Amino acid sequence: MAKKSDQTGTIARSAAVVSFAVLCSRILGLVREQAFAILFGAGYAFDAFVVAFRIPNMLRDLFGEGALSAAFVAVFAAYNEKGEKETWRLASNVLVFFGLFLSVLTLVGIFASEHIVRLLVQDEYIQVPGKVELTARLTAIMFPFLTLVSLAAVVMGVLNTKGRFFVPAMAGSFFNLGALIGGVSLSLLMPRFDQPAIVGMAIGVLIGGVLQLGCQLPTLRRTGFRFVPHLDLRDPGLRRILVLMMPAVIGLAPLQFNIVINTYFASSLAEGTLSWLNYAFRLFWLPVGLFGVALSVATMPVVSRFAAQKDMPNLKNTYVSSLTMAFCLSVPASVGLIILAQPIVRVIFQHGRFDVAATVGTAEVLACYAVGLFAYAAVKIMVPIFYALDRPRYPVIGSFLTMLVNLLIILAVLEHLEHRALALSISGAMTVNFIFLSVMLYRLMGGYPLAGLARGLGKIVLASLLMAGWLYGLQRLFFPGGISEERLLLDIAAVAVCIGSSALLYGLALQLLKLEEMNLLVRRLLRRG
Structure with missing residues (x-):
């Protein structure tokens, strides 16, 4: 049996590599959001942009980077064993088929943009003069993004199967760079x-979409790929991809409906609510991407190997180590985002047309999102294990459960909590999904070391409480009167001191408590440095 520390070290090392690429993309994404905040603030124009971008972006998550990417990689990996001619023929056929299909879908979306917008928003939004028309125009402009980014996902799948990871992982950075500068x-x-x-x-x-696709093409060419335009609807590889996409689309659909639900209810609240939700989610998604996504990508090949070998003891140990690492990183991040929500939003966004009211609204939403950060990060790790064990129905059930809980929470507390309800509903729904998947995975795996997980979680909670007390004291010291419009440089320094000292205290606490996963992460980072 492989040692737990060896498995954890492998995952930590791989996660660090993926995290670097994700970090670049997330930082550029934050800079892009800063540009929005400076130029447009939170209100009429940016609300329209948020609704407009959600339409093609939602379809991208559903058909492109979600279902299509997963199905294509599974089939392409099998074809890769048959020889290059068959492999490249399949890749060309897939690119042509989905290029045509998504182009038709894009044209339909462009011509129906105003009707689609009116379905997504309530009367309060529609009654604002010119807002629906502006949203429809932006939707029509951005709809081709769906085709570009979906083709980029296919290219990414080819490169990953061929062992090329860095350039595809950096493709998101090229998107943000193009979207920002352009x-x-x-x-x-x-x-x-x-x-x-x-x-x-x-x-x-x-x-940005053109750059996300284009930046990968030189690397694709170096793998030996030569595009041969052809369309064969009887190709068994293409048909297999379409068959595999169906359960993935069904599984992802509820999560996309959550976006529709929250957009619909947000459109009935005060102007700027959609903007606050978007800005806050961008900040919230930074640790989710760094911790949850990176650990998921790093864990997947390890758990897939153990699942294929029917090596359940190592699979259990790997899962517990990965989950402990996710908690180790996400729990303190939640604490920091909740306590420092206003100073962080003020430092990052409160410039130009982004005023104090927008800072307060965004910070309230951010704190509510942060409550569910641990669940987001954990679910990212758990879902691939169900697929490795050939039990995809459980994540699908969890997705539908998430949609139901999200809607019930909104209906119960929207009147009292307003914009905060829309973030709390997501956190609550993801927490319920985490509990459901945990129970199902425990039964499916015949149990896993709960005592070890509980010990690790106990150490993390203890260190996080210590950090919370320290951080709360610093917050009262540096920001006694709340946020200010006049002391930006001092606020930046204060936030840096709060984050840096709290992270150091948390790390030292876990070092003293001898949390193995934290020690391995630190050693990997120092070795890479």
Whole structure:
């Protein structure tokens, strides 16, 4: 039996590599959101952009980077054993088929954009003069993003199967870079042509999509791929991909409906609510991407190998180690985001047209999102294990459960908590999903070391409570009167001191408590440095 520390070390090392690429993309994404905050603040124009972008982005998550990517990798990996000719023929056929299919879907979306927008929002949104028309125009501009990013996902699948990971992982950074530079430049030019400035940011999304696809093509060519345009609907590989996509689409659909549900209810609240939710989710998604996604990517090949070998003891140990690492990173991040929500939002976003009211609203939403951070990170690790064990129905059931709980929480507390309810509903739904998947996985695996997991979690909670007390004291010291518009440099320094000292205290506490997963993470990071 492989040692637990060896498995944990492998995952920690792989997670660090993936985290670097994710970190680059997330940082550029934050800079892009800062540009939105400076130029548009939180209100009319950015609300319209948020609704408009959610439509193609939701379809991207559902059909492109979600179901299509997973199904394509599974089939392409099998074809890879048959020889290059068959492999590249399949890749070309898939690119042509989905290029045509998504192009038709895009055209339908462009012509039906206003009807789609009206389905997503309530009367309060529709009654604002010109807002639906602006949203529809932005939707039509950004719809081709669906095709670009879905083709980029296929290329990413080819490269990953061929052992090329770094460039595909950095593709998101190219998107954010193109959307940022192109979008900001064009938004400054649009008013000269009697167009709303926000239109420039919509065109920037297309520029980013082109770069996300284009940056991978040179590496794809170096793998030996040569594109041969052809379309064969009888190709068994293509048919297999379409068959595999169906359960994945069904599993992802409830999560996308959550976006529709929350957008619909947010559109009935005060102007700016959609903007607050978007800004807060961008901040919240940074640790989810760094910890949850990175650990999931690193864990998947390990658990797949153990599942294929029917090596249940090592599979259990690997799962417990990965989950402990997720808690080790996400629990203190939640504490920090809750206590420092206002200072963090103020430092990052409160510039230009983003005012104090927007900071307060965004910070309240961020704190509510942060409550469920541990569940987000944990579910990212758990779901691949169900697929490795050939039990995909449980994550699908969990997705439907998430949608139901999200809706029930919104209906129960929206009137009292308003915009905060929409973030708390997501946190509550993900927590219920985490509990459900934990129980199912425990039964499916015939149990796993709960005592070891409980010991690790106990150490993490103890260290996090110590850090929370320290952080609360610093927050009262540095921000006694709340947030200010006039002391940006001092606020930046104060936030840096709070985060840096709290992270150091937390790390030292876990070092003294001898949490193995934390010690391995630190050693890997020091070795890479």
